[in-house]
Amino acid sequence: MEVMYDVVNASNVAITGVSNLADNFYPSVDAKNALLAEARFFRGYAYLHLMWGFTHWFSTADSPYGLLYRDMPSELSNLMVERISVGDSYQKVIDDLEFAISYLADYDNPRHVSKQFAQAMLAKLYLYRGWDGDYAKSLDLVNTIFKDAPAKFKMEPVLADLYENAWDSNELLFGRYLGDGSGFSWSEFTYSYGLYYNKEFGEITHEWIKEDPRYAVTFGEARSPETWQEERKDDIPVKLYHRGRVEGLNDKYTSYNFRYAELYIMKAELLALTNPSDISGALAELNKMRATYTDPVLPAITGVSTHEQLMDEIFKEYVVTLIMENESPWFAAVRIEHEGRPWIYTLKPDVNFSTNQYCWPIPDDEIKAHSNKIDQNPGLE
Numbered sequence: 001m002e003v004m005y006d007v008v009n010a011s012n013v014a015i016t017g018v019s020n021l022a023d024n025f026y027p028s029v030d031a032k033n034a035l036l037a038e039a040r041f042f043r044g045y046a047y048l049h050l051m052w053g054f055t056h057w058f059s060t061a062d063s064p065y066g067l068l069y070r071d072m073p074s075e076l077s078n079l080m081v082e083r084i085s086v087g088d089s090y091q092k093v094i095d096d097l098e099f100a101i102s103y104l105a106d107y108d109n110p111r112h113v114s115k116q117f118a119q120a121m122l123a124k125l126y127l128y129r130g131w132d133g134d135y136a137k138s139l140d141l142v143n144t145i146f147k148d149a150p151a152k153f154k155m156e157p158v159l160a161d162l163y164e165n166a167w168d169s170n171e172l173l174f175g176r177y178l179g180d181g182s183g184f185s186w187s188e189f190t191y192s193y194g195l196y197y198n199k200e201f202g203e204i205t206h207e208w209i210k211e212d213p214r215y216a217v218t219f220g221e222a223r224s225p226e227t228w229q230e231e232r233k234d235d236i237p238v239k240l241y242h243r244g245r246v247e248g249l250n251d252k253y254t255s256y257n258f259r260y261a262e263l264y265i266m267k268a269e270l271l272a273l274t275n276p277s278d279i280s281g282a283l284a285e286l287n288k289m290r291a292t293y294t295d296p297v298l299p300a301i302t303g304v305s306t307h308e309q310l311m312d313e314i315f316k317e318y319v320v321t322l323i324m325e326n327e328s329p330w331f332a333a334v335r336i337e338h339e340g341r342p343w344i345y346t347l348k349p350d351v352n353f354s355t356n357q358y359c360w361p362i363p364d365d366e367i368k369a370h371s372n373k374i375d376q377n378p379g380l381e
Helices: 001-022 029-054 086-103 115-129 134-148 159-168 184-197 203-211 258-274 279-291 307-324 328-335 345-348 364-369
Strands: 172-174 220-223 232-236
Touching: 001 279, 029 086, 029 115, 086 115, 115 134, 115 258, 115 328, 134 203, 134 258, 184 232, 184 345, 203 307, 203 345, 220 345, 258 279, 258 307, 258 328, 307 328, 328 345
Parallel strands: none
Antiparallel strands: 220 232
């Protein structure tokens, strides 16, 4: 939470500074708006993740459990803010992302934000929110990216290239760029420990992953991240872990915030949601994505004749394609239903939880730091 508010504050500083400088100090008004668009994108992006992590993003617009919202550089005089409603929270994010879409440049490389990344994040907002008309809006945005994105943004037919090229892969829409290639180990510290020592996956999802032809690329054997411990384990998500910080100190440890493959999966789901009777049309999008791979070659998905089977295949593709890369598999698990309930309840049959636990509690330090009363998320007091 703290890191995201650091992004918000840095964005607010940039927005205030750029806005306060007269237009004639810039090469053009468009140049000024491009700077504002980048700052507003990062503010909207950070607030969207704060919504997904710490608010009732799944509630109705009138829910009071929205964001602690700040739109000015933080100082002692303005730190005490109220939580705004869920509806107002969404609108703040939408306003920033729409401004970014209007003025950001087209995709050039994964090291910089682009119009297409802003469109992708707005499409995710509408898909995850799921209010009346949202699925149609999300589908329109996905189709626009397919139609208008520069040709260089495309699938990597050889899957290993995606992870080896990292922030230089043209399939990656945006990812973390670490610089000149020296001393990356600090950046993958959390990855190395989390992926090596806590590599337990649910039985169902692990079976899907191991049965998929991509398993030989995305999982494998790796050495312990500790210099003193020379053991090796298999079944490590090497797509992110790479060789670890002992053998692969300067490997490209990037984040996969969004990549081309996800467009196909999102489009398949959105077609299934907006036109449930057209099973073949939605399934075709999954198979288009799978057909782009030349190494490994993926078989087409067949034998799907009902809407529930289709949704199961869409969810499975979110998991197998994107697991550990970004937030998408988790939100698919609480959004897509299996046997009348969200998939998360099938994956976690022994865990008793409610929708209140689709988010984290507001940290106690944040609540205690406020002189005004900040209500905790219900059920997480």
